[in-house]
Amino acid sequence: MLVTIDNVLTPDELTTARELLSRSRWDSGLITAGPQAATAKNNQQLAEDAEHLPALRRMVLDALNRDPIFFAAALPLKILPPFFNRYAGEANTYGFHTDNAMRLVPGMAGTYVRADVSATLFLSDPEDYEGGVLTIEDTFGSHGVKGKAGSLVVYPSSSIHAVSPVTRGERVACFMFMQSMVRDPGQRRLLYDMDMALLQLRQDVGESEPVVRLTGTYHNLLRRWAEN
Numbered sequence: 001m002l003v004t005i006d007n008v009l010t011p012d013e014l015t016t017a018r019e020l021l022s023r024s025r026w027d028s029g030l031i032t033a034g035p036q037a038a039t040a041k042n043n044q045q046l047a048e049d050a051e052h053l054p055a056l057r058r059m060v061l062d063a064l065n066r067d068p069i070f071f072a073a074a075l076p077l078k079i080l081p082p083f084f085n086r087y088a089g090e091a092n093t094y095g096f097h098t099d100n101a102m103r104l105v106p107g108m109a110g111t112y113v114r115a116d117v118s119a120t121l122f123l124s125d126p127e128d129y130e131g132g133v134l135t136i137e138d139t140f141g142s143h144g145v146k147g148k149a150g151s152l153v154v155y156p157s158s159s160i161h162a163v164s165p166v167t168r169g170e171r172v173a174c175f176m177f178m179q180s181m182v183r184d185p186g187q188r189r190l191l192y193d194m195d196m197a198l199l200q201l202r203q204d205v206g207e208s209e210p211v212v213r214l215t216g217t218y219h220n221l222l223r224r225w226a227e228n
Helices: 011-022 053-065 068-074 185-205 209-225
Strands: 003-005 026-028 044-046 076-079 083-087 093-097 102-104 112-114 117-122 129-131 134-138 141-145 152-156 160-163 166-169 171-180
Touching: 003 068, 011 053, 011 171, 053 076, 053 171, 068 076, 068 117, 068 152, 068 185, 112 171, 134 152, 185 209
Parallel strands: none
Antiparallel strands: 003 152, 026 044, 044 083, 076 171, 083 171, 093 160, 102 112, 117 152, 117 171, 129 166, 134 141, 134 160
16 A cells, blocks of 8 residues: 655745755665665665754654554554655665565664554655656556655555666655554555545544444454554
8 A cells, every 4th residue: 555645744844854954964875775675775864873863853753643644554553763865966776675574773772663664755846856756566566656845655665666766956855664553554455445434424424323333343443453
């Protein structure tokens, strides 16, 4: 399931994030690449000791926590501290790869989060760079995403995906991994579809008795499938 959510960051947050990133040090993106991904990865990543990284991470996590569509799509149990990457110049692409199943928590030796859901938060305006399309493959084919600044795309970490070469300008984004309360992507999709349908029904008919009963069914399925 691929879900795109607009305006996850407010305009003020986006301005602040860009300003902080413009004053930050970039390292090689290989610092978070597994052995297979390292052969395809050619980008830059914000250094773990970058002065503004804690503030940037708090801003992104606060934005995620207030967004109900993100919660419905990811059903997050644990969110790895977000990372930030940059594609420009000679460090401009990331070939097809799949994300590691287990991700080490920064600064916590031996502590891992299972990556069920991945997400990219776009920080550059799409007209400011050429290329840089995030291509995600799933059971329904390939999907190219080049989101507007402040938007988020959520997709299963098991998907094979890539970022095409940036041939003009720079593409700056935040990427993150989550362990979901519901491990199975098919179950997460069913719950997301039901949640979105219930949202529409509430707008159309209000909290009628059938809507209340369907809401109960949603939560009972979540109880059955959720892990803790």
